[in-house]
Amino acid sequence: MVSTTREAAREQLVRGAAELAPLLREHAVWHDENRQLHDDVVDAVADAGLFRLRVPRRYGGFEADTRTLVDVAAELGAADGATAWTASVCWITTWMAGLFPDEVQDEVFGNGDVRVCGTLSPTAMAKPVGGGVVVDGKWGFISGARHAQWQVIIAVLVEPEGEPYPVMAVAPMSDLLVVDDWHTSGLRGSGSVSTVARGVFVPSERVLPLPAVLQGQYASARNSELPMFRAPLLPVASASSVGTVLGLARGARDTFRRRLPDRKITYTDYDSQSAAPLTHHQVAAATLKLDQAEFHAHRLAALVDGKGAENAPWKLEERARARADLGAVVALGREAVDIFANASGGSSIFLDVPIQRIARDVQAINQHALMHPDTNNELYGRVLCGLEPNTLYI
Template identity: 70%
Template sequence: MLTTDVATREELVRRASELVPTLRKNAAWSEENRRIHDESIEALADAGIFKMRVPARYGGYESDTRTLVDVAAQLGRADGSTAWTASVYWIPTWMTCLFPDEVQDEVFSTPDVRVCGTLSPTAMAAPVSGGVVVNGKWGFVSGAWHAHWQEIVAIQVSPEGEPMPIMALVPRSELEIIDDWHTSGLRGTGSVTTVAQDLFVPAERVLPLPAVLTEQYASKINAASPIYRAPLLPVASASSVGTVIGMADAAQEAFFERLPGRKITYTNYASQSEAPLTHLQVADATMKIDEARFHAERLAGTVDTKGEQGEPWTLEERARVRADMGAVCRLGKEAVDIFALASGGSSIYTDVPIQRIARDIQSVNLHALMHPNTNAELYGRILCGLEPNTFYI
C-alpha cells in the first residue's frame, strides 16, 4: 500500500491551497526577475512540497502521483511558473531514488533538498579512474537558481565500446549558470542553461540511461516500493499535468472575477454576462477543463495502480499515458485561450493575470515532452502496431 493515504493527500492539498495568496503576490516579481521569489521557495519548503517524492526514511512523504496532480493544481492556480518549478523538482527528486542507496544518503542529507534536471543528452562524458569527466551544457533547466543538485544526461564515449547515454547526479554549485532565460512564457521558472567544465563525477553517481529507461534501478531499499518501481516517463508525465489543470482553473477564476460590470464594447450588450456568446464560451472552456482533469486523473491512476500491483507495463499503456499528458496540455490551453479571447482588450495589461496565464500555458504546450501532437502521434503509432520511434516511452 502506498505511504500517502487519503488524509495525507488532503493535508498536502490544503497546505498548497493556503500558499495561493503568497505565490500570487510574488508572481509578477518572479516574471520580471525570471526566477521564483525566495519567499515563495521558503513557503513551498515550509509546506513540505519538496518532500513529496522523498523516501520516508529521510523524512519524506513518498506521495503518489495522484497527490502530485492535486497539489500542483493548487499551485498552478496561483502561478504557473511556481507550479511548474515545483513539479520539475519532483521528477529529478524521484530519479534520485533510483540511484544506489549511499548516493541517496548524500543527496537527502540536505533538508528540503531541491534537485533540478533534464533528460537531454547535450554533454559528453569520458571515463576516468573512479568515474567520468563531463563537459557540456544543458538548457531549459527549470529551478536551477534554487537547486542543490542537478540530474544530468551525457553521452559517454570510450575506446572500448559504443557511445552510451548516462544519467548522473552533480552538486548544482559545481555547474556554471548562463543567465539566458529571456522568454515570453514561464519566465518565473528561471530555466537557465547550466555548464560543466571538466567536471569529475564519481562512478556511484552515474547510471546507464538505457538501464533507467527499462526499470533497471540501482536502489535496493526502494526496490519494493510501489512509488519507485514505476517507469520514468509515465512518472514524469503524471508529475507535470497538475500544473496545467491549475493554470486553466486560474484562467477561469480570473475571467469570472472581471465579468461583473463588463460590457461588450461596440455592441448593445451592456453586460457581457448576458450575451449568448459568453454563455457558449464559458461552457465550452469549462467542459475542456473537465476533460483535461479526466485525462490527468486517468494518467495518475494508471501510474499509481500499476505501481501498487507491481505489474509490467505494456507498450500501449506507456504510450497512452503520454497521450493523456498531451491531451491535458491541449485541452488546458484551449480552455485558457477561450477565456483570454473573451476577456477583451483591457486584459493585455500586465497587471491582469490572464495574459500571463495564456503565455505560460502556451510555453508548456511547446515543451518537447509535453507537446500534444508529438504525444498523440506516438500513441496512434502504437495503436497501429508500429514500434515506437523514441526511447522516451
C-alpha cells in the first residue's frame, strides 16, 4: 500500500511538471536573454508544489524520493533546462536545510513556500564570536538566488586553536548581497549569480561542521527516522541533479523530430532528411545514449532510495559509484545532444531553435565541478583500485 501511494504521488507530481511545459517553452528564450527565470515561471513551479519536493511533510512538503526528482526534472528539462536546473539545486539545498536542528528548520520552513539556494564550495571565512560565527566571503554559481529566501553557505572556520575546517551554515538572503555577474554561454536562464557576506553573524545553532555532515552526522532529531535523510550528502546531490540532463537530451530528441519532416539535406538529392541512412544512424546512436543515461540515472536513484528505505549502511564503493553514475548521465546526455545538434543543420544556430540552447546548457553542466565525468570516473576508479578517496566530497 505504501509503495502504491508513493507511485501515485510521483505520477501526480510528474504530471504537474509536464503540464508546465508550454509555459516553460514560451519563456525559454526570455530566460536565456535576461539571465534569470521569469516570475511567471517561478510562480507556476511554486504553485505546482515542485519547490517543496524535499521539504518535510510537517512543513507542508512532499518528502519525495529521488526517483521522483529524476522524473520531475526530466519533464521540466525537456522544456527548459534553466528551470529544471534551478529546481534541482533548490531540492539539494532544501534537503541540506533539513540537516540542521529542528528549531532551525522551524525558522527556515515555518513561513510557507520557502525556497533555499546554496553551494558546497568553501569560498568564505568564518571566525567565532559569542553565540555564533561571523562570516565574510563570496560564493559563485548560486542558482535561484534571486528567488530564494535562505542560502546554505559554506565557510572555513578559523578558531584560536586547532586546524581550520569547513562549516555549513544557513543564512537569510536579506543578510547577503546579490552580485549580478551571471554572464555565461550556458544555463543562462538559471540566474546563477554570486552572493556576498560582509560581517554576517550566524548563530551557533545554524552552523554545522561540514566534515561531520559529509559523513552522515546530521543534527535534526525529527528527520532522523525519515528515509529521505538516511543517505550521505553527495549521493543525494548526485541523484537530485541527473534529471535535468535527461530532460535536456529528451528535449534535443523532440526538437530534432519536430523539425525532421520539413528538412532537406542541402547540396544532396535527399528531399527529406528522414530518408538519409546517415540520419538513421544518428537518431539510433543518440537514442541509445539517452537510453543508457536513463539507466544510470534510475540506478543512482534506486541506490539512494533503496538505502534510505532499508536504513542500510553505505559502502565506500557505493558512494563512489553514485558520483560515477552522475558523471555517466552527464557525459551520455551531452553525447546524445551533440549528435542531434550536429544533425540539425545550419538553420539550428538561430536563437529561436531550441537545440542550440540545449547544447549550450548541457555543455555548461558538463563543466560543473561535482558533475564533470572525468573527475567522477577518476574517483570511482581510484576506489575500485583499493585506494582511499582523495576528497571529502563522496
